[in-house]
Amino acid sequence: MEKVFREPVHDFIHVDNQIIYDLINTAEFQRLRRIKQLGTTSAVFHGAEHSRFSHCMGVYHIAKTITDHFSMNYPMEWDPDENLVTQCAALLHDVGHGAYSHTFEGLFETDHEAVTREIITSPSTEVNAVLRRVAPDFPEKVASVIAHEYPNPQVVQLISSQIDADRMDYLLRDSYYTGAVYGQYDLTRILHVIRPVPNGIAFVINGVHAVEDYIVSRYQMYQQVYFHPASRSMEVILKNLLARAKDLYSSQTDYFKITSARLIPFFEQNNNLNDYLSLDDGVMNTYFQTWMTSEDAILSDLAQAYMNRHLLKSVQFAKTDFDKLDQMRELVEQAGFNVKYYTGIHSNFDLPYDFYRPTSDTPRTQIEIIQKDGTLYELSELSPLVASLTGTIHGNRRFYFPKVMLEHEDFRALIKNDSFLPAQK
Amino acid sequence: MEKVFREPVHDFIHVDNQIIYDLINTAEFQRLRRIKQLGTTSAVFHGAEHSRFSHCMGVYHIAKTITDHFSMNYPMEWDPDENLVTQCAALLHDVGHGAYSHTFEGLFETDHEAVTREIITSPSTEVNAVLRRVAPDFPEKVASVIAHEYPNPQVVQLISSQIDADRMDYLLRDSYYTGAVYGQYDLTRILHVIRPVPNGIAFVINGVHAVEDYIVSRYQMYQQVYFHPASRSMEVILKNLLARAKDLYSSQTDYFKITSARLIPFFEQNNNLNDYLSLDDGVMNTYFQTWMTSEDAILSDLAQAYMNRHLLKSVQFAKTDFDKLDQMRELVEQAGFNVKYYTGIHSNFDLPYDFYRPTSDTPRTQIEIIQKDGTLYELSELSPLVASLTGTIHGNRRFYFPKVMLEHEDFRALIKNDSFLPAQK
């Protein structure tokens, strides 16, 4: 069989394995169509309305391209029996993502990675049923790849490392849909120079600049798109809105049971896989729309702010600015706002690249470059640009507050120096 | 003021008028973020998940580019006082679109164009409040542009004609998001050669090929994307699903009141503007998810088919194939399906271009090309390609049925000649 999916990032995605095709058609995977890849970011970059479904298809496509390439050109270094497990793991690596995962998880203590494994290994899912057709232990194998516990490090690195199929797709895709050209890099070149080596994957030296460009592109996407102050404002509002609902639940149980039934298991901290899978962006937004007419002034106000994009404003601060934060919060309170629901702190930091540090808590698999004579060099040894980003954390902390505070003279005095600051830890 | 929106189709969209910016921030306009531009087509072209919000922003951008160009370069032929009304009409031309409009309107007798006018002219909307700040009669003016009743034909043609800002944007945008390259044409060139003339707009001769390419691109997008059999399958399922719910409503009123409250006014054919605005893709999908567990076997089955993309199959037929259709329906019935909900006819036809035919019921404004000596020619006189598409209708009729019927020998015999057929009226 062969099915072809036309799409703009990879042009055509070919599926020639019935297992893959059937996985795509499961309810759990189709559900990803209803969850935006970039969450609140589409409120800022309006072109970026693509779903996790599209992204997962792209990750599968890249994994397929690489494993086909390895099977044909490196039969001694790569075992073609690993192709299917790699492609399944690629396709399913995000299947456990939920609506607005980031914000939701912080508040309701869910874990999309755990859910991914559960969807794959739980006998109740359609995904599991398809995977079992390969072999009884196949679901566990796929899950172990995603958990970094699969014995073959080549497979693990293709799915999860500093240059894996996941990142390769989302950089290109998010760049395509936002219109942010700096996220583009030379995927064709990288897919040509990638090679299996005994303990993982590596890249041939004549493609080193494409790998360098990939790291730089990723850094730029983080600084400009993923860390954009306005989409973080939407996240703060969303978090405060859900927190308000959660706080109100015990006193207004009936209201929430009628208006937002599928959130109850989460308010009660007693949820199962089905509860989780019944949520998506559309369900959440439907509830928020209903809450717009709630009698609770805070709930309805925040729901309106979220649905109609009335942003909180923000200022950058340093981690030692305790006093300043306290002063700002006090002024917000004096202006009649409940600071718990009308302010928020949002910190975004990223470590663009690091070499392997065996004593680190979370050591990373470094990117290896193969010289002509076969020796391996770690990427940052060869690239001054990558070296400048290695081991350094980039991002900032922002304090969010109601826009009306900008009319308050004392408040304005506190934030007057909010110029763009260099990244800081 | 100036606000810049980054997006992939037009790169940057500039808003330098407070009225426009405030219109974008109204609840009615923000709601368009929750309605997909291409409806069920994103189930086939998975990259095409963009919303009507993005499209409307693009139409505004094109209208602004043209009106700015006219104001600067053709001060004698164009009145700059028309800029704002043109830009507002461009931005708002689709503001009345609802969730899955096409299917929904057929079933519930709503009319998104009437809703558009109502949103603009009704004193209860945020959109109307913003427009009234320009002048008390400004909302009516904007509405009359969209209704083709505005006295200045230049403005009307920019918003609604065979080559208007609406079409210019959706072709490029749908092409970008589906990955269908044939939808691309040279917008930059068209925006350079467009000119105001006494009774409308026209295009300078040295851009005639860009205009020709636009007509051809539009034709190709219709044949390949908009008329795709699989997305029409989704439309048939959706229509049958909603029809089933409507039919069940009288006997299961409580069930629907609890599970799908916002549809009640439509089931009862007693809805107002607020009812209409409370619907969007997410709300509808949330209801369909709930219906997946309904006790009515047909409702739950169709809801599952729609949400998890289990398509009906289809065959093309000619308008004289009454007997064949009857035979197919009978076989479907015999196989245990209720033909009302498990089959459907979907006809798609388009007239790619036509010249002005004064005696037609719906005469079209033809596309005029300005020769070097100032005389006007109608486009198809100059382009054999366009001439081949002029006045001819392209499309087909398809009959949809359950996939399992393909295993039925008699049924297979009936559809065996379903090769690709040339377009037919």
Added chain:
Amino acid sequence: MEKVFREPVHDFIHVDNQIIYDLINTAEFQRLRRIKQLGTTSAVFHGAEHSRFSHCMGVYHIAKTITDHFSMNYPMEWDPDENLVTQCAALLHDVGHGAYSHTFEGLFETDHEAVTREIITSPSTEVNAVLRRVAPDFPEKVASVIAHEYPNPQVVQLISSQIDADRMDYLLRDSYYTGAVYGQYDLTRILHVIRPVPNGIAFVINGVHAVEDYIVSRYQMYQQVYFHPASRSMEVILKNLLARAKDLYSSQTDYFKITSARLIPFFEQNNNLNDYLSLDDGVMNTYFQTWMTSEDAILSDLAQAYMNRHLLKSVQFAKTDFDKLDQMRELVEQAGFNVKYYTGIHSNFDLPYDFYRPTSDTPRTQIEIIQKDGTLYELSELSPLVASLTGTIHGNRRFYFPKVMLEHEDFRALIKNDSFLPAQK
């Protein structure tokens, strides 16, 4: 071995056969770097300065992609032993092109197709020496493909038909370098649906729109780029310039022997392969620069006009306009110009597509589309757009004259109706 050539149209061109690599490195093939693909067109579209070398590399790349695809996926319908001969023919199909071939051939009775065969089969060339390493009769085989005499029609059609590797590359390439977007079509799709069939090649039905778009794109490139009046003006000047030199040769033999030695064999109509290969754009332009200071006023004036791009103006005429042409020539003569060297007729016509007409003098191999049930349809039966272009000739005749004539009232009266006219035979 594997060599990778980076380039913008196909991204990376892979050479993994030593014969191909050695052919690229022959003197005859490297010479193509010094001959522009589009000749005088780069004087109008200044981005289009690419050489025949780039184009030939692209044709090879497409032929390699197709033959690799056939070998892997259609082992029953395609003989992999044909791969090398196909790829060599693709690479070398234009190796006999000379500087400004079009104009040059008309005047000096050379024939670039004959030269191509001679380069391939003559034992004196580097190309022939490389090809002989495959087999003694291999050069003849490659030459017979280019001459349409090779027994396997699949191979012949890949190199020379209405949809061959040559056209597939030049459309994309000329579009890329001119910036004319309408020349873009979906090559990836076409390379996926192309299939070998018993008597040639065909295309699977689900790619029919990509094939249609290719025909339309080709038509548009002809009308807008290849037939552009300004580049034809440069061709007329070039032809007149070379004609003047040829006419002067007998009386000024020494002058030309000193200033333009490599043209002498052509002036004397006594040239061999080496003479031909010693010419390229740079050599010709060097001679023209020298002629700019010739004592012959016409030669120096035309040389300056050509080098510094002083164009003749032109007017379109119908094939029955004998009188008008005579009148224009007479006025030009009266104004003091030698009409032989200061006017010219340039006719450009193209037949965009035709089906097989067995009784035609030059019957064409039609494009075949494979239906799902395996039957073949001729392309224009399935596409109204292609049907509109089938069997019809498009182009025009232009008369070129000195720009100063536009100041002459009687002359202006004669050409006043030169608006853009629909294509005519």
Added chain:
Amino acid sequence: MEKVFREPVHDFIHVDNQIIYDLINTAEFQRLRRIKQLGTTSAVFHGAEHSRFSHCMGVYHIAKTITDHFSMNYPMEWDPDENLVTQCAALLHDVGHGAYSHTFEGLFETDHEAVTREIITSPSTEVNAVLRRVAPDFPEKVASVIAHEYPNPQVVQLISSQIDADRMDYLLRDSYYTGAVYGQYDLTRILHVIRPVPNGIAFVINGVHAVEDYIVSRYQMYQQVYFHPASRSMEVILKNLLARAKDLYSSQTDYFKITSARLIPFFEQNNNLNDYLSLDDGVMNTYFQTWMTSEDAILSDLAQAYMNRHLLKSVQFAKTDFDKLDQMRELVEQAGFNVKYYTGIHSNFDLPYDFYRPTSDTPRTQIEIIQKDGTLYELSELSPLVASLTGTIHGNRRFYFPKVMLEHEDFRALIKNDSFLPAQK
């Protein structure tokens, strides 16, 4: 008047000033069509055959876009009377470039910048005649902009600084024609955030990432395209070939007078502007072709190597490797090669960016970023990526030798460690 030039990098270039149009049509400017922008690089990246003409058109286009933008939006900070001088300087900044300038200048002590000024200010040129029509002192004004001596630093910086119209065009253009995607950056964004400030130009903070990306792109183009070992090999051969001809000239004067007349003034170090302007790539290549049959074995061999692309091989070395270089040269000599003509050293270094260092010999104008409060920051203060490239020199030294030396065991032992090395000073 308005003339439109279609091209692929900027799409359409508009010329609406007769002076600019007439400058384009001068002999000196048209001559740039015959000089490749990237010299020998097109022998490696075969798509990159574009001329200096295209590049100069692009620089003009960018300068026009910026000056139009300044005139409309910053009438207080920018004097529109500077538009024309800026645009003329942009168009003409490279008009003095000659064939293979880099190599040629080293050998014959010409200076393309001095020639540029001479073409502009010498009363004998067509360029000067056009410029004088503006004002008698206008040619001097334009020349002073290019010489950095014009009093208005805004104009000077637009033409020549670390982020000027010249660099903006060549990065995009060379990237487009080579296919090297890493050279792409967001020109649209940069042209939107560029602003005139009292002592020059600056960029608004919200475009800082586009400026950062521009610096990174430039760095990557240098490392991968401009410093490519193979095109440097062609430069070494070219230099040795011209050196051989120069050395032979005194003993074979007649031979060179007949075969390569236009080089004589340079061999005799007695050349004027006309001599310089009579050379271009085509003339040089014509001479080299003739030399291919010279009786001097070295001259003919090098000419053949250059024309047919028989490259020298190379090895990277450190600046302290004197002994190793001596040993290699000795082995080359022993193998029968004249080391003067068959080896060569080629060093390429670039300083990607630097801030203003007043005590430097060649202080650079740093890139300034305007914060929201109006204060200026130097770019590297805000960008860790740029900081990593600031003040550091990147490149390498390579030693070139005949390919056959690779078969020599002692020689191979000397170069065995030529892996890719990090950049070094």
